[in-house]
Amino acid sequence: MAKKEASTENGFSFTRSASSNARNGLARIQTHTNTPEVCHDDSTPPVRAQTIHDLHSLQKKKSSAPSTPITSSSATSPFSTILEEERQRLQLQSISASLASLTRETGPKVVRGDPASKVVTHHHHDHHYITPTFDASDSALKFTHVLYNLSPAGKSINPLLRFSISEIGKELYEQAIKYEKGSFITATGALATLSGAKTGRSPRDKRVVKDESTEHDLWWGKGSPNIEMDEHTFLINRERAVDYLNSLEKVFVNDQFLNWDPEHRIKVRIVSARAYHSLFMHNMCIRPTPEELEEFGTPDFTIYNAGQFPCNRYTHHMTSSTSIDINIARKEMVILGTQYAGEMKKGLFSVMHYLMPKRNILSLHSGCNMGKNGDVALFFGLSGTGKTTLSTDHNRYLIGDDEHCWSENGVSNIEGGCYAKCVDLSREKEPDIWNAIKFGTVVENVVFDEHTREVDFSDKSVTVSEIIAELVNYYFFESAGFAENTRAAYPIEYIPNAKIPCVAPHPKNVILLACDAFGVLPPVSKLSLAQTMYHFISGYTALVAGTEDGIKEPQATFSACFGAAFIMMHPTKYAAMLAEKMQKHGATGWLVNTGWSGGRYGVGNRIKLAYTRKIIDAIHSGSLLNAEYTKTEVFGLEIPTAIEGVPSEILDPVNTWADKKAYQDTLMKLASLFKKNFNGFISYKIGTDQSLTEEILAAGPTL
Numbered sequence: 001m002a003k004k005e006a007s008t009e010n011g012f013s014f015t016r017s018a019s020s021n022a023r024n025g026l027a028r029i030q031t032h033t034n035t036p037e038v039c040h041d042d043s044t045p046p047v048r049a050q051t052i053h054d055l056h057s058l059q060k061k062k063s064s065a066p067s068t069p070i071t072s073s074s075a076t077s078p079f080s081t082i083l084e085e086e087r088q089r090l091q092l093q094s095i096s097a098s099l100a101s102l103t104r105e106t107g108p109k110v111v112r113g114d115p116a117s118k119v120v121t122h123h124h125h126d127h128h129y130i131t132p133t134f135d136a137s138d139s140a141l142k143f144t145h146v147l148y149n150l151s152p153a154g155k156s157i158n159p160l161l162r163f164s165i166s167e168i169g170k171e172l173y174e175q176a177i178k179y180e181k182g183s184f185i186t187a188t189g190a191l192a193t194l195s196g197a198k199t200g201r202s203p204r205d206k207r208v209v210k211d212e213s214t215e216h217d218l219w220w221g222k223g224s225p226n227i228e229m230d231e232h233t234f235l236i237n238r239e240r241a242v243d244y245l246n247s248l249e250k251v252f253v254n255d256q257f258l259n260w261d262p263e264h265r266i267k268v269r270i271v272s273a274r275a276y277h278s279l280f281m282h283n284m285c286i287r288p289t290p291e292e293l294e295e296f297g298t299p300d301f302t303i304y305n306a307g308q309f310p311c312n313r314y315t316h317h318m319t320s321s322t323s324i325d326i327n328i329a330r331k332e333m334v335i336l337g338t339q340y341a342g343e344m345k346k347g348l349f350s351v352m353h354y355l356m357p358k359r360n361i362l363s364l365h366s367g368c369n370m371g372k373n374g375d376v377a378l379f380f381g382l383s384g385t386g387k388t389t390l391s392t393d394h395n396r397y398l399i400g401d402d403e404h405c406w407s408e409n410g411v412s413n414i415e416g417g418c419y420a421k422c423v424d425l426s427r428e429k430e431p432d433i434w435n436a437i438k439f440g441t442v443v444e445n446v447v448f449d450e451h452t453r454e455v456d457f458s459d460k461s462v463t464v465s466e467i468i469a470e471l472v473n474y475y476f477f478e479s480a481g482f483a484e485n486t487r488a489a490y491p492i493e494y495i496p497n498a499k500i501p502c503v504a505p506h507p508k509n510v511i512l513l514a515c516d517a518f519g520v521l522p523p524v525s526k527l528s529l530a531q532t533m534y535h536f537i538s539g540y541t542a543l544v545a546g547t548e549d550g551i552k553e554p555q556a557t558f559s560a561c562f563g564a565a566f567i568m569m570h571p572t573k574y575a576a577m578l579a580e581k582m583q584k585h586g587a588t589g590w591l592v593n594t595g596w597s598g599g600r601y602g603v604g605n606r607i608k609l610a611y612t613r614k615i616i617d618a619i620h621s622g623s624l625l626n627a628e629y630t631k632t633e634v635f636g637l638e639i640p641t642a643i644e645g646v647p648s649e650i651l652d653p654v655n656t657w658a659d660k661k662a663y664q665d666t667l668m669k670l671a672s673l674f675k676k677n678f679n680g681f682i683s684y685k686i687g688t689d690q691s692l693t694e695e696i697l698a699a700g701p702t703l
């Protein structure tokens with residue numbers, strides 16, 4: 001762990017030390033040493049307690065009360081106490097401002113250590129609550145307690161804001177287990193939770209405020225993920241969310257960061273009603289150090305997650321009782337009517353897809369890892385194509401599994417955690433992800449043994465059936481899929497070879513992943529720059545959906561930039577930036593089919609993960625770059641004739657199909673689907689380079 005690698009290539013410095021890991025890591029579970037003695041005589045009190053309350057109080061050793069030591073003299077000097085109180089006051093004021101109503105005259109007022117709150121027990125002078133109250137309405141009669149940056153291990157991240165742990169202020173695990181039905185601790189210590197009726201994202205319910213500036217900046221209309229909403233309607237939903245949150249006994253507030261590039265770090269605040277949501281975001285966003293939290297100040301972006309509460313369908317623009325609303329100008333997002341935590345993660349990703357390109361930084365729906373020699377690979381792909389699985393590679397440093405930025409400095413992860421699919425997760429095939437499912441990790445919608453609490457990753461019964469999923473896919477184009485969407489969210493340092501800080505030099509390889517359920521794309525092809533751009537803009541994968549009679553048909557999905565659901569500007573904007581960066585830094589593009597071979601879904605089989613890993617190894621090592629190639633017909637892809645550890649006959653898919661006519665027909669069918677999809681882009685220019693635009697158009701399949 002104390003191993004250090006250092007490199008200052010490309011602006012980022014790579015130093016990883018045990019201390020930086022420890023700082024970012026979660027605190028360990030403490031085992032109490034003062035176990036009450038066992039007593040065999042029923043006639044005497046079994047423990048040193050007169051009441052059940054006393055008994056329970058024995059469970060917790062005072063000295064082990066969670067706390068992070070306040071650094072050095074600042075805890076004791078009277079001068080610094082004043083500063084500290086002032087800081088706390090400002091922090092509380094800021095949270096209060098976040099929760100303020102926009103229509104009532106007086107917003108929630110934060111009262112610290114409110115004496116009226118009977119539940120506060122003062123073990124330490126510095127334990128306190130912050131208690132926003134309304135003084136202009138009936139809401140003044142109740143308190144909304146704010147649970148600020150609680151940690152899953154029972155330790156407030158900010159030692160200066162350690163709120164008392166009592167009736168209300170239980171830590172996240174305890175909060176979840178006590179108050180959120182369906183929360184359990186699994187055999188390995190993860191928090192199993194249910195996301196409710198929605199087990200995937202609802203892109204059809206996403207709204208973006210169209211105002212003077214976004215009207216011109218953003219991509220609107222056909223194919224765009226940005227469905228418009230006006231400012232006034234946003235405020236109605238915002239007020240609905242804020243009122244709902246303020247009506248609760250308590251809310252959770254996370255103050256965290258996005259983007260490991262210190263120059264372009266974004267401060268985010270997440271206000272939510274569920275410990276599940278707070279823990280999820282704790283894991284997924286970058287966790288501030290106590291010092292960073294001290295100076296947090298005003299967030300750059302705030303999420304109001306009132307997911308348990310529906311939107312009002314009489315409200316303009318609402319087509320269901322779910323609404324995920326982004327307001328760029330206000331720097332706010334409101335969630336109503338869905339508890340699926342991925343909405344927060346991907347909502348913020350959308351925001352980054354706006355903010356970063358504004359700074360000439362490319363935001364990417366990709367995984368990223370780095371070899372021992374500093375060679376960096378990006379993994380693009382739609383949901384379920386292998387970004388997380390393939391970027392989590394025991395022989396390489398993990399930079400991140402899903403969201404990155406590519407700037408002049410190199411690549412930086414946007415997030416502080418990973419969100420892995422865990423359907424059919426196997427210890428043998430994906431050991432690092434398997435081992436990351438431990439204390440602190442949130443596992444969503446999994447099924448486990450009632451007694452042993454062993455998770456059965458093959459059981460998909462919580463997530464909806466494929467038939468419903470097909471409908472969902474139809475209505476909510478390209479959702480992560482409600483079906484088979486059991487997930488694990490864990491802090492990135494749970495992967496042993498994660499590189500902290502999560503930044504890397506410019507990529508050498510850009511790997512486009514497609515799970516081709518038609519089984520006609522080669523397992524790997526080397527792409528020209530124009531082909532890379534063609535496939536990046538196409539964003540192809542094929543899903544498999546069930547039909548009523550149980551016959552499963554592959555369904556082609558095209559999602560520009562391998563993440564049309566998250567981009568905010570026109571795809572060609574991102575494509576131009578990618579082309580420019582790949583050209584400038586000499587990156588090679590690859591197309592890897594992680595889907596079917598030997599026939600389409602139902603006839604052939606999914607390419608063995610072990611083979612895909614060998615292919616990826618050969619890309620990383622550079623050996624594939626100089627291999628011998630042949631060119632395929634129709635798609636014009638360069639395919640290698642041999643790769644170590646992979647049977648050569650599978651490299652050209654035609655060899656694996658018993659029915660050659662079926663192969664040809666399926667190939668032509670897929671090619672025509674590509675053509676049809678790309679027609680939507682032919683009138684656009686990619687950047688300023690007209691010849692590149694023409695090359696890209698010519699880089700698709702020829703029929």
Ligand SMILES: Nc1ncnc2c1ncn2[C@@H]1O[C@H](COP(=O)(O)OP(=O)(O)OP(=O)(O)O)[C@@H](O)[C@H]1O
Nearest residue numbers: 382383384385386387388389421594607608609612
């Ligand atoms: N040959 C293969 N290559 C990659 N993944 C495979 C292969 N065969 C099966 N799989 C499985 O496919 C799934 C890939 O999912 P993964 O979590 O990596 O998707 P993702 O691209 O990260 O999607 P998302 O953006 O939704 O998180 C995993 O469950 C993995 O075990």
Ligand SMILES: O=C([O-])CC(=O)C(=O)O
Nearest residue numbers: 201342346383402479480
């Ligand atoms: O956002 C989600 O729910 C999961 C995910 O990573 C994706 O769909 O790309």
Ligand SMILES: [Ca+2]
Nearest residue numbers: 388402419420
């Ligand atoms: Ca993933």
Ligand SMILES: [Mn+2]
Nearest residue numbers: 365382383402
């Ligand atoms: Mn993703």
